[in-house]
Amino acid sequence: MTASQASTPTVFDVQRIRADFPLLARSVHGKPLVYLDNANTSQKPLSVIEALDDHYREHNANVARAVHQLGEEATAAYEGARDKLARFINAPSRNEVILTSGTTQSINLVAYSYALPQLKSGDSILTTVMEHHANIVPWQLVAARSGATVKAAPIDERGELILEKYVEMLTPEVKLACVTHVSNVLGTVNPVREIARECRKRGIALLVDGSQAAPHRPVDVQALGCDFYAVTGHKMLAPTGTGALWAKREHLEAMPPFFGGGEMIREVRFSGTTFAAPPHKFEAGTPNIAGFAGLSAAVDYYESVGFEAIHAWEQQLLHYATERLREIPGLRIIGEAAQKEPVISFLLEGAQATDLATLLDLQGVAVRSGHHCAHPLMQFYDVPATLRVSLAFYNTREEIDAFIVALLKVRKLLL
Secondary structure (H helix, E strand, O other): OOHHHHOOOOOOOHHHHHOOOHHHHOEEOOEEOEEOEOOOOOOOOHHHHHHHHHHHHHHOOOOOOOOOHHHHHHHHHHHHHHHHHHHHOOOOOHHHEEEEOOHHHHHHHHHHHHHHHHOOOOOEEEEEOOOOHHHOHHHHHHHHHHOOEEEEEOEOOOOOEOHHHHHHOOOOOEEEEEEEOEOOOOOEEOOHHHHHHHHHHHOOEEEEEOOOOOOOOOOOHHHHOOOEEEEEHHHOOOOOOOEEEEEOHHHHHHOOOOOOOOOOEEEEEOOEEEEOOOOHHHOOOOOOHHHHHHHHHHHHHHHHHOHHHHHHHHHHHHHHHHHHHHOOOOEEEEOOOOOEOOEEEEEEOOOOHHHHHHHHHHOOEEOEEEOOOOHHHHHHHOOOOEEEEEOOOOOOHHHHHHHHHHHHHHHHHHO
């Protein structure tokens, strides 16, 4: 997209969209809120909030444990979320969708149920330098138990994965490959299909962290060709404590349960327990039923707006914000990949990221400062922290302008 194209917005009724998000109307420190921390967590539309309220007012009961009306309604809502998520990511079967608390639990499930049973000394797990800690630490934990190692494929200064290096590192001792679909710090969109193709050639399973992709682009796990795909609800308009793991049926059939308790069993005897079939084999205990009712509403909301319109608007916001930031002297954008989702990390010469974020908050602007749960990436760029602006389809050009005005004001105070 050229600069002239970026400055000409597509017709998109963002004000109508914003009216659906109650929190966007509030003030902070006496200033209108400008919420630019969407990669951390998204705001929730009224339909999601109402779904939670409706569950507790009208349908509150446990799932799969009662034949009374409320129990059947709660179970229908919970299982309905599975159906909608399966459609949302184009899963071949609803029974391949495990409902979890989010990507962190999903990745830990794969670490302990898939990776650990087959890892031995000398084996390795391949990930990348740009990963969130959730796609690093679980692998380190199971590697330490098994004598395996964790390897990280490199990136370049633009924040792009060096694909040929990743492929070179897919050596015979690699038992599992991992990659983020979209970097939570850089916004980089990784070539998942190409990686999956190379993994299949070598018989290596591939896990994809889709936390930052699912809120911005359509996800088709069949087209991607991966083995595992994880999503987090709270980053995609849904309540916290919701998410899912999609996995190929053959993996789920072979994987032992990671977490034990009620509802994941077929029969329990002191002589031994037999487990339910996937997906329930991996869903012990009482789930966040109301949260998944909200996640269903979130999926409905995305589908009502449409990802084509969402992506077009967010890309315009990304380019506009990037242009405005480039106008500021001494500002360095970290990561400028050719393919990005609407995330911009940057540094301002002579100012600490945390100081900038604190002062911006006083101007009503919410951004994220810190290492963003990506220490290895900070080490690669040799910086302790960055300031991150992350946009969503309910953001506006006017909010970006307000952010720039606030940033210039803060810059004068600090420099």
